[in-house]
Amino acid sequence: MTHRNAHLWHASEDLVARYAEGVLPEPDAWSLEKHVEGCAGCASRLSAAVRGTAAGAVLAQVRAAVLESAPAPVAAVGPGSGAAGWPAPSRLARLLWAAGPAVRGAWLPAVLGVAVAALALSYGAGFPGTRALLLAVAPVVPVAGVALSYGPHADPLHEVTAATPGGGLRLALTRTVAVLAVSLPLLTLTGLLLPASGAPAAAAWLLPGLALALGSLALASFVGCRVAAGVTGGGWLCAVLSPVAVAPGGAATARLAEQLSRCLDGTAAQGVWAAAAVLSAALLTARRPAYDRPLRP
Secondary structure, three states: OOOEEEEEEOEEHHHHHHHHHHHOOOOHHHHHHHHHHOOHHHHHHHHHHHHOOOHHHHHHHHHHHHHOOOOOOOOOOOOOEEEHHHHOOHHHHHHHHOOOOOOOOHHHHHHHHHHHHHHHHHOOOOOOOOHHHHHHHOOOOHHHHHHHHHHOOOOOHHHHOOOOOOOOHHHHHHHHHHHHHHHHHHHHHHHHOOOOOOOOOOOOOHOOOOOHHHHHHHHHHHHHHHHHHHHHEEEEEEEHHHHHHOHHHHHHHHHHHHHHHHHOHHHHHHHHHHHHHHHHHHHHOOOHHHHHOOOOO
C-alpha cells in the first residue's frame, strides 16, 4: 500500500517492486509516474528498482547512447536550469506546447481569416446571407482545430507523450479547450457584427460546435483524428448544405437560413445538441484507454 496523509504520499516498497516488474495495474502505474515527477525520493527508489531488473541493462545502454549523441549541456546550473544543466523551459513555453497549434501554428491566423472574410463579404460585397454562411461553417472550425492539434501529425514525439501521465486524453482535452477558447468567442463576436437576415442568433452554434468537437474526440479513439474530423464535420456540412444544393439560385440564401433554423433554433434543437455533447463526453470517458497509446494519423 502507499503511505498517505492529507498533503503527501510516498510509494511503498511493494508498489515500487511491482512497477519495476511490469505487473502494476495501469491506473496505479499512471498515478505513480505522475507522483515521481515531483517526489525526488520516490523517483530515486523507483529508478534503482528498475535498474535492478532485466530491462535495466537495456535502459542503461539506451541512456548511454542518447547522452553520447546529445550536445553538451550548458556549464552553469542554477535556479533556472533543468536536470544535468539543461536550461529549464519557461512556463510560457510549456503552456504554448500544451496548447498546441491552436495558439502557435497556422490555425489561429486561419480562424482570423474566416472572421475577416465574413465581415468583408457582408460589408464589402453586400452579401445578405453572410451570417447564415458563417453559422454553417462555424461548428466545423473547432473540429478542424482539434484534428490539427492532436496526433502524430501535430507532435513529432506523439508516441512518447501519449504514454506519459500528462499526455494521452489529458493533453487532447487541453488542446481542445485551447481550440474552443480561441474559436468560440471570435466567431460568435463576428456573428454579432453581421446582419441577421433571417439567420439564427450568433451564439446558436456554440452547443453544436462543442458537441461536434467532443464527438470528434470520441470517434478519434476508433479511427484517428483526421478521419473523425472528416466524418463529424462532413456530416454537419451535408446536413445544412444539402437542401441549398437543390434550391433555385435566388433562393439559396433563404433556404440555408431555414435549414439552420431547423438545426439550431429553439429549445428542442439545442436540447438535442446538449444531449449529443453529454453522450459524446460519456463515450470519450469510456474510450479513455485508447488515448494511452498513439492514435491513428
